[in-house]
Amino acid sequence: MSICLTVKELEARWEKALAATRAAVTQHPRTYRDLKAQAAEIIENPIDINDYFPRVEKLVDQLKAMDPCGHGSIFDIFSARISPSSIWHIKMLRMECRDLLSHLNAFNEWRRRQHHLRMVK
Amino acid sequence: MNDDVIQLGGKKRNTFMDKVKEILPEGGNLNLCLTCGACSSGCPATGLDGMDPRKFLRMAALGLDQEIAKSDWPWMCTMCQRCIYVCPMSIDIPQLVYNARGLRPREERPKGILGSCDMALRNESTSAMGTAPDDFVFVVEDVLEEYQEAQPEFADMQAPIDKEGAEFFLNQNSREPVTEPDELVPLWKILHLAGADWTYGSAGWAGENYCMFLADNDAWEKVTRTTVNQANKLGVKTFLNTE
Ligand code: SF4
Ligand code: SF4
Numbered sequence: 001m002s003i004c005l006t007v008k009e010l011e012a013r014w015e016k017a018l019a020a021t022r023a024a025v026t027q028h029p030r031t032y033r034d035l036k037a038q039a040a041e042i043i044e045n046p047i048d049i050n051d052y053f054p055r056v057e058k059l060v061d062q063l064k065a066m067d068p069c070g071h072g073s074i075f076d077i078f079s080a081r082i083s084p085s086s087i088w089h090i091k092m093l094r095m096e097c098r099d100l101l102s103h104l105n106a107f108n109e110w111r112r113r114q115h116h117l118r119m120v121k
Numbered sequence: 122m123n124d125d126v127i128q129l130g131g132k133k134r135n136t137f138m139d140k141v142k143e144i145l146p147e148g149g150n151l152n153l154c155l156t157c158g159a160c161s162s163g164c165p166a167t168g169l170d171g172m173d174p175r176k177f178l179r180m181a182a183l184g185l186d187q188e189i190a191k192s193d194w195p196w197m198c199t200m201c202q203r204c205i206y207v208c209p210m211s212i213d214i215p216q217l218v219y220n221a222r223g224l225r226p227r228e229e230r231p232k233g234i235l236g237s238c239d240m241a242l243r244n245e246s247t248s249a250m251g252t253a254p255d256d257f258v259f260v261v262e263d264v265l266e267e268y269q270e271a272q273p274e275f276a277d278m279q280a281p282i283d284k285e286g287a288e289f290f291l292n293q294n295s296r297e298p299v300t301e302p303d304e305l306v307p308l309w310k311i312l313h314l315a316g317a318d319w320t321y322g323s324a325g326w327a328g329e330n331y332c333m334f335l336a337d338n339d340a341w342e343k344v345t346r347t348t349v350n351q352a353n354k355l356g357v358k359t360f361l362n363t364e
Contacts, residue, residue: 005159007209013156077155092171095188099179106152 020073021107024066035062035075036104039097049090056084056093074103137181137189140220144213151182153210160204160214170194174204174214181217186224195221196231200334222336230335237331238340247344248295248327257326258282260298261305268306278313280305283355284320290352291319291361292328308363319361322351328364 025032038059047055063079070076078100080086082093145151154175161173172194180189189195198218205213222230237249246254265280281287291312297304312319325348332340352360 005157005209007153010153010157010209011150014150014153017156072156074155091188092176095176095180095183095185098183098185102183103152103155 017072017074017077018107018110020067020071021075021104022111023071024073024075025107028066031062031065035059035066036101038062039100042097043094043101047090047093052090052093053084056082059097060084074100074107078103136220136224137186137217138184140217141178141182144216146210146212149210149212151178154178157209159207159209160212163203163207165199165201165203166194166197169197174198177221178212178214178217181221189221190224192221196234219336223338227335227337234331234335237329238335238337241327241329241331241344242340245324245347246295246327247325247330247347248299249329249331250295250299250327252295252299252327254323254326257298257321258323260302261321264302264305265309268309275310275313278309280309281320282326283323283351286356287318287320288357289317289319289359289361290348290355290357291321292348292363293321293326294329294364295327296329320355320357322348322355325349325351328362330364 038055042055042059060079060083063075063082066075067073067079078096082096082100141151158175160178161167161175164174167173170193172192177189177194195218198215200215200218202215205211205215208214227235240251241247241249243251244253246252246257248257261280261282265278269276269278289312291308293305325344330341330344332344335341349360
Protein backbone atom coordinates (compact mmCIF):
# COMPACT_ATOMS: atom_id res chain seq x y z
CA MET A 1 0.00 0.00 0.00
CA SER A 2 1.49 3.30 -1.11
CA ILE A 3 2.02 5.86 1.61
CA CYS A 4 2.10 8.75 -0.85
CA LEU A 5 -1.54 8.72 -1.96
CA THR A 6 -3.26 12.00 -2.68
CA VAL A 7 -6.91 12.88 -2.15
CA LYS A 8 -7.30 13.11 -5.94
CA GLU A 9 -6.04 9.55 -6.37
CA LEU A 10 -8.36 8.31 -3.66
CA GLU A 11 -11.31 10.10 -5.26
CA ALA A 12 -10.49 8.43 -8.58
CA ARG A 13 -10.34 5.04 -6.85
CA TRP A 14 -13.66 5.62 -5.09
CA GLU A 15 -15.27 6.67 -8.36
CA LYS A 16 -13.92 3.50 -9.98
CA ALA A 17 -15.29 1.37 -7.13
CA LEU A 18 -18.69 3.05 -7.51
CA ALA A 19 -18.75 2.36 -11.25
CA ALA A 20 -17.80 -1.30 -10.67
CA THR A 21 -20.50 -1.51 -7.99
CA ARG A 22 -23.10 -0.12 -10.39
CA ALA A 23 -22.17 -2.73 -13.00
CA ALA A 24 -22.45 -5.51 -10.42
CA VAL A 25 -25.82 -4.30 -9.13
CA THR A 26 -27.18 -4.05 -12.66
CA GLN A 27 -26.11 -7.62 -13.37
CA HIS A 28 -27.23 -9.19 -10.09
CA PRO A 29 -30.21 -7.25 -8.71
CA ARG A 30 -31.68 -10.16 -6.75
CA THR A 31 -28.38 -11.11 -5.06
CA TYR A 32 -27.94 -7.45 -4.22
CA ARG A 33 -31.29 -7.36 -2.40
CA ASP A 34 -30.57 -10.63 -0.59
CA LEU A 35 -27.14 -9.46 0.41
CA LYS A 36 -28.47 -6.27 1.95
CA ALA A 37 -31.16 -8.17 3.82
CA GLN A 38 -28.59 -10.65 5.12
CA ALA A 39 -26.26 -7.87 6.33
CA ALA A 40 -29.15 -6.07 8.02
CA GLU A 41 -30.19 -9.28 9.77
CA ILE A 42 -26.69 -9.81 11.13
CA ILE A 43 -26.68 -6.27 12.50
CA GLU A 44 -30.07 -6.55 14.13
CA ASN A 45 -30.03 -10.04 15.60
CA PRO A 46 -27.69 -11.93 17.91
CA ILE A 47 -25.76 -14.75 16.24
CA ASP A 48 -25.23 -18.08 17.91
CA ILE A 49 -21.58 -19.04 17.84
CA ASN A 50 -22.49 -22.20 15.86
CA ASP A 51 -24.09 -20.06 13.19
CA TYR A 52 -21.14 -17.75 12.80
CA PHE A 53 -19.26 -19.60 10.05
CA PRO A 54 -22.31 -20.58 7.98
CA ARG A 55 -23.54 -16.98 8.17
CA VAL A 56 -20.23 -15.50 7.15
CA GLU A 57 -19.82 -18.06 4.39
CA LYS A 58 -23.23 -17.18 3.01
CA LEU A 59 -22.45 -13.49 3.15
CA VAL A 60 -19.07 -13.92 1.49
CA ASP A 61 -20.62 -16.12 -1.21
CA GLN A 62 -23.14 -13.39 -1.92
CA LEU A 63 -20.43 -10.75 -2.05
CA LYS A 64 -18.39 -12.90 -4.44
CA ALA A 65 -21.43 -13.59 -6.59
CA MET A 66 -21.91 -9.85 -6.99
CA ASP A 67 -18.42 -9.35 -8.41
CA PRO A 68 -17.04 -12.79 -9.36
CA CYS A 69 -14.09 -11.48 -11.38
CA GLY A 70 -12.98 -8.98 -8.74
CA HIS A 71 -13.47 -5.67 -10.53
CA GLY A 72 -12.85 -3.63 -7.39
CA SER A 73 -16.48 -3.00 -6.49
CA ILE A 74 -17.61 -2.42 -2.90
CA PHE A 75 -18.61 -6.12 -2.88
CA ASP A 76 -15.16 -7.21 -3.97
CA ILE A 77 -13.47 -5.15 -1.26
CA PHE A 78 -15.81 -6.37 1.47
CA SER A 79 -15.61 -10.02 0.45
CA ALA A 80 -11.93 -9.91 1.41
CA ARG A 81 -12.62 -7.96 4.58
CA ILE A 82 -15.47 -10.13 5.81
CA SER A 83 -13.98 -13.55 5.07
CA PRO A 84 -13.47 -15.59 8.28
CA SER A 85 -9.72 -15.54 7.70
CA SER A 86 -9.76 -11.73 7.94
CA ILE A 87 -12.09 -11.32 10.89
CA TRP A 88 -10.44 -12.91 13.87
CA HIS A 89 -12.80 -11.25 16.29
CA ILE A 90 -16.43 -12.22 15.89
CA LYS A 91 -17.61 -8.91 17.31
CA MET A 92 -16.15 -7.23 14.22
CA LEU A 93 -18.59 -8.97 11.88
CA ARG A 94 -21.44 -6.72 12.93
CA MET A 95 -19.31 -3.63 12.47
CA GLU A 96 -18.22 -4.76 8.99
CA CYS A 97 -21.85 -5.37 8.01
CA ARG A 98 -22.78 -1.90 9.20
CA ASP A 99 -19.87 -0.49 7.25
CA LEU A 100 -20.89 -2.43 4.14
CA LEU A 101 -24.43 -1.04 4.30
CA SER A 102 -23.10 2.45 4.91
CA HIS A 103 -20.96 2.22 1.77
CA LEU A 104 -23.91 0.85 -0.19
CA ASN A 105 -25.97 3.81 1.00
CA ALA A 106 -23.29 6.14 -0.30
CA PHE A 107 -23.39 4.19 -3.57
CA ASN A 108 -27.16 4.61 -3.81
CA GLU A 109 -26.83 8.33 -3.21
CA TRP A 110 -24.24 8.53 -5.95
CA ARG A 111 -26.41 6.51 -8.31
CA ARG A 112 -29.42 8.73 -7.62
CA ARG A 113 -27.40 11.80 -8.42
CA GLN A 114 -26.18 10.23 -11.64
CA HIS A 115 -29.77 9.46 -12.74
CA HIS A 116 -30.80 12.95 -11.81
CA LEU A 117 -28.08 14.45 -13.98
CA ARG A 118 -29.11 12.32 -16.93
CA MET A 119 -32.73 13.37 -16.59
CA VAL A 120 -31.79 17.04 -16.60
CA LYS A 121 -29.82 16.55 -19.81
CA MET B 122 -17.61 14.21 -4.99
CA ASN B 123 -17.81 15.90 -1.64
CA ASP B 124 -21.52 15.14 -1.47
CA ASP B 125 -20.59 11.49 -0.93
CA VAL B 126 -19.43 12.18 2.62
CA ILE B 127 -20.61 9.46 4.96
CA GLN B 128 -23.83 10.41 6.73
CA LEU B 129 -22.80 11.52 10.17
CA GLY B 130 -26.11 12.98 11.25
CA GLY B 131 -28.93 11.22 13.06
CA LYS B 132 -31.33 11.91 15.89
CA LYS B 133 -29.28 10.27 18.61
CA ARG B 134 -26.38 12.33 19.86
CA ASN B 135 -23.22 10.34 19.32
CA THR B 136 -20.06 11.62 20.94
CA PHE B 137 -17.88 10.12 18.28
CA MET B 138 -19.86 11.21 15.28
CA ASP B 139 -19.42 14.74 16.59
CA LYS B 140 -15.72 14.21 17.15
CA VAL B 141 -15.26 12.79 13.67
CA LYS B 142 -16.98 15.85 12.23
CA GLU B 143 -14.59 18.04 14.17
CA ILE B 144 -11.45 16.36 12.90
CA LEU B 145 -12.57 15.85 9.31
CA PRO B 146 -10.98 18.51 7.11
CA GLU B 147 -13.16 20.75 4.95
CA GLY B 148 -14.44 18.66 2.02
CA GLY B 149 -13.09 15.44 3.59
CA ASN B 150 -14.88 12.25 2.61
CA LEU B 151 -14.56 9.16 4.77
CA ASN B 152 -15.74 6.89 1.96
CA LEU B 153 -12.34 7.45 0.41
CA CYS B 154 -10.86 5.30 3.18
CA LEU B 155 -12.34 2.22 1.47
CA THR B 156 -9.56 1.97 -1.09
CA CYS B 157 -6.82 3.50 1.05
CA GLY B 158 -5.76 2.00 4.38
CA ALA B 159 -2.43 3.85 4.49
CA CYS B 160 -2.97 4.63 8.18
CA SER B 161 -3.43 0.95 9.02
CA SER B 162 -0.48 -0.31 7.03
CA GLY B 163 2.01 1.77 9.03
CA CYS B 164 0.38 1.57 12.44
CA PRO B 165 2.18 -0.43 15.15
CA ALA B 166 -1.18 -1.24 16.75
CA THR B 167 -2.75 -2.72 13.59
CA GLY B 168 -4.11 -6.22 14.18
CA LEU B 169 -4.15 -5.91 17.95
CA ASP B 170 -7.58 -6.72 19.36
CA GLY B 171 -8.76 -7.26 15.75
CA MET B 172 -8.59 -3.53 15.13
CA ASP B 173 -6.67 -0.94 13.14
CA PRO B 174 -6.90 2.85 12.82
CA ARG B 175 -9.12 2.75 9.74
CA LYS B 176 -11.59 0.41 11.44
CA PHE B 177 -11.50 2.56 14.54
CA LEU B 178 -12.28 5.65 12.49
CA ARG B 179 -15.16 3.88 10.75
CA MET B 180 -16.58 2.71 14.07
CA ALA B 181 -16.46 6.30 15.28
CA ALA B 182 -18.09 7.59 12.10
CA LEU B 183 -20.81 4.95 12.33
CA GLY B 184 -21.61 6.07 15.88
CA LEU B 185 -20.59 2.82 17.58
CA ASP B 186 -19.78 4.62 20.83
CA GLN B 187 -20.48 1.69 23.13
CA GLU B 188 -18.26 -0.67 21.17
CA ILE B 189 -15.50 1.93 21.22
CA ALA B 190 -15.81 2.41 24.97
CA LYS B 191 -15.58 -1.35 25.51
CA SER B 192 -12.60 -1.85 23.22
CA ASP B 193 -9.09 -2.07 24.66
CA TRP B 194 -7.58 -0.97 21.38
CA PRO B 195 -7.46 2.77 22.15
CA TRP B 196 -5.08 1.82 24.97
CA MET B 197 -2.81 0.02 22.53
CA CYS B 198 -2.32 3.04 20.27
CA THR B 199 1.09 4.55 21.00
CA MET B 200 -0.01 8.06 19.94
CA CYS B 201 2.94 8.05 17.54
CA GLN B 202 0.93 10.05 14.94
CA ARG B 203 2.30 8.04 12.02
CA CYS B 204 -1.26 7.67 10.74
CA ILE B 205 -1.73 11.43 10.48
CA TYR B 206 1.51 11.74 8.57
CA VAL B 207 0.52 9.21 5.88
CA CYS B 208 -3.16 10.15 5.62
CA PRO B 209 -4.00 12.05 2.41
CA MET B 210 -6.64 13.94 4.44
CA SER B 211 -4.41 14.35 7.53
CA ILE B 212 -7.13 12.91 9.75
CA ASP B 213 -6.15 13.16 13.41
CA ILE B 214 -6.94 9.60 14.55
CA PRO B 215 -4.91 9.85 17.79
CA GLN B 216 -7.16 12.73 18.85
CA LEU B 217 -10.12 10.37 18.50
CA VAL B 218 -8.22 7.70 20.40
CA TYR B 219 -7.62 10.21 23.16
CA ASN B 220 -11.34 10.98 23.31
CA ALA B 221 -12.09 7.25 23.39
CA ARG B 222 -9.82 6.79 26.40
CA GLY B 223 -11.74 9.48 28.21
CA LEU B 224 -14.96 7.44 27.86
CA ARG B 225 -13.82 5.00 30.54
CA PRO B 226 -14.21 5.85 34.21
CA ARG B 227 -10.75 6.80 35.53
CA GLU B 228 -10.52 3.87 37.93
CA GLU B 229 -11.17 1.40 35.10
CA ARG B 230 -8.30 2.63 32.94
CA PRO B 231 -5.17 0.42 32.61
CA LYS B 232 -3.50 0.02 35.98
CA GLY B 233 0.06 0.64 34.78
CA ILE B 234 -0.72 4.01 33.24
CA LEU B 235 -3.07 4.97 36.06
CA GLY B 236 -0.48 4.11 38.73
CA SER B 237 2.25 6.07 36.93
CA CYS B 238 0.03 9.14 36.64
CA ASP B 239 -0.97 8.98 40.31
CA MET B 240 2.68 8.60 41.27
CA ALA B 241 3.55 11.77 39.33
CA LEU B 242 0.98 13.70 41.35
CA ARG B 243 2.55 12.70 44.67
CA ASN B 244 5.32 15.29 44.77
CA GLU B 245 6.77 18.26 42.93
CA SER B 246 9.14 16.12 40.82
CA THR B 247 6.22 14.97 38.61
CA SER B 248 8.11 11.68 38.36
CA ALA B 249 6.09 8.63 37.34
CA MET B 250 8.47 6.62 39.52
CA GLY B 251 7.73 8.74 42.56
CA THR B 252 11.31 10.02 42.91
CA ALA B 253 11.43 12.93 45.35
CA PRO B 254 13.15 16.23 44.40
CA ASP B 255 15.90 15.67 47.02
CA ASP B 256 16.71 12.24 45.58
CA PHE B 257 17.00 13.66 42.08
CA VAL B 258 19.34 16.42 43.26
CA PHE B 259 21.45 13.89 45.14
CA VAL B 260 21.82 11.56 42.13
CA VAL B 261 22.68 14.38 39.71
CA GLU B 262 25.33 15.84 42.02
CA ASP B 263 26.77 12.43 42.81
CA VAL B 264 27.05 11.31 39.18
CA LEU B 265 28.46 14.68 38.10
CA GLU B 266 31.18 14.56 40.73
CA GLU B 267 32.11 11.03 39.72
CA TYR B 268 32.53 11.98 36.05
CA GLN B 269 34.37 15.23 36.82
CA GLU B 270 36.94 13.20 38.74
CA ALA B 271 37.15 10.20 36.41
CA GLN B 272 37.32 12.15 33.13
CA PRO B 273 39.59 15.21 33.50
CA GLU B 274 38.53 16.52 30.08
CA PHE B 275 35.08 17.02 31.64
CA ALA B 276 36.29 18.42 34.94
CA ASP B 277 34.44 21.68 34.21
CA MET B 278 31.22 20.03 33.10
CA GLN B 279 28.14 21.20 34.99
CA ALA B 280 24.68 19.77 35.60
CA PRO B 281 22.93 22.71 37.20
CA ILE B 282 19.68 22.48 39.08
CA ASP B 283 17.52 25.58 39.57
CA LYS B 284 20.02 27.91 37.90
CA GLU B 285 18.29 31.26 37.55
CA GLY B 286 18.29 32.96 34.17
CA ALA B 287 19.69 29.93 32.25
CA GLU B 288 18.97 29.80 28.53
CA PHE B 289 17.45 26.30 28.49
CA PHE B 290 15.26 24.38 30.94
CA LEU B 291 15.68 20.63 30.44
CA ASN B 292 13.44 17.87 31.63
CA GLN B 293 14.54 14.30 32.16
CA ASN B 294 12.87 10.90 32.03
CA SER B 295 12.87 9.41 35.55
CA ARG B 296 14.22 6.12 34.32
CA GLU B 297 17.78 7.46 34.09
CA PRO B 298 18.25 8.93 37.56
CA VAL B 299 16.43 5.98 39.14
CA THR B 300 17.75 2.96 37.26
CA GLU B 301 20.50 4.08 34.83
CA PRO B 302 22.22 7.16 36.30
CA ASP B 303 25.17 6.86 33.89
CA GLU B 304 22.77 7.45 31.02
CA LEU B 305 22.30 11.02 32.24
CA VAL B 306 25.84 11.91 31.28
CA PRO B 307 25.94 11.77 27.43
CA LEU B 308 23.46 14.66 27.17
CA TRP B 309 25.39 16.66 29.78
CA LYS B 310 28.54 16.15 27.73
CA ILE B 311 26.88 17.33 24.53
CA LEU B 312 25.51 20.43 26.25
CA HIS B 313 28.91 21.08 27.84
CA LEU B 314 30.77 20.79 24.53
CA ALA B 315 28.15 22.97 22.83
CA GLY B 316 28.62 25.61 25.53
CA ALA B 317 24.91 25.61 26.34
CA ASP B 318 23.66 27.50 29.37
CA TRP B 319 21.07 25.12 30.81
CA THR B 320 19.43 23.89 33.98
CA TYR B 321 17.19 21.21 35.41
CA GLY B 322 14.49 22.20 37.87
CA SER B 323 14.23 20.61 41.30
CA ALA B 324 10.46 20.74 40.66
CA GLY B 325 8.91 19.48 37.43
CA TRP B 326 12.15 17.88 36.25
CA ALA B 327 10.52 14.57 35.20
CA GLY B 328 9.69 14.60 31.51
CA GLU B 329 7.38 11.61 31.24
CA ASN B 330 3.70 12.44 31.50
CA TYR B 331 1.55 9.36 31.91
CA CYS B 332 -1.43 11.53 32.79
CA MET B 333 -1.56 12.48 29.12
CA PHE B 334 -1.65 8.82 28.09
CA LEU B 335 -4.32 8.26 30.74
CA ALA B 336 -6.46 10.98 29.10
CA ASP B 337 -6.75 12.71 32.48
CA ASN B 338 -6.80 16.34 31.35
CA ASP B 339 -6.63 17.91 34.80
CA ALA B 340 -3.72 15.77 35.95
CA TRP B 341 -1.96 16.22 32.61
CA GLU B 342 -2.25 19.97 33.00
CA LYS B 343 -1.11 19.85 36.64
CA VAL B 344 2.06 17.94 35.71
CA THR B 345 2.81 20.26 32.80
CA ARG B 346 2.11 23.38 34.84
CA THR B 347 4.51 22.27 37.57
CA THR B 348 7.29 22.18 34.98
CA VAL B 349 6.30 25.41 33.28
CA ASN B 350 5.95 27.25 36.61
CA GLN B 351 9.41 26.15 37.67
CA ALA B 352 10.91 27.28 34.36
CA ASN B 353 9.15 30.62 34.69
CA LYS B 354 10.23 31.02 38.30
CA LEU B 355 13.84 30.59 37.23
CA GLY B 356 13.39 33.05 34.37
CA VAL B 357 14.45 30.48 31.77
CA LYS B 358 13.60 31.42 28.21
CA THR B 359 13.50 28.07 26.38
CA PHE B 360 12.04 24.75 27.47
CA LEU B 361 13.79 21.72 25.96
CA ASN B 362 11.50 18.73 26.11
CA THR B 363 13.68 15.61 25.96
CA GLU B 364 10.73 13.21 25.93
S1 SF4 C 1 -1.07 7.22 16.55
FE1 SF4 C 1 -2.04 5.29 17.16
S2 SF4 C 1 -3.38 4.81 15.46
FE2 SF4 C 1 -1.93 6.31 14.68
S3 SF4 C 1 -0.25 5.09 13.79
FE3 SF4 C 1 0.32 5.55 15.91
S4 SF4 C 1 -0.39 3.77 17.08
FE4 SF4 C 1 -1.46 3.73 15.10
S1 SF4 D 1 -4.94 7.11 5.77
FE1 SF4 D 1 -6.61 8.59 5.97
S2 SF4 D 1 -7.78 8.37 4.06
FE2 SF4 D 1 -6.48 6.56 4.26
S3 SF4 D 1 -7.76 5.03 5.30
FE3 SF4 D 1 -6.59 6.09 6.88
S4 SF4 D 1 -7.93 7.74 7.56
FE4 SF4 D 1 -8.74 7.02 5.59
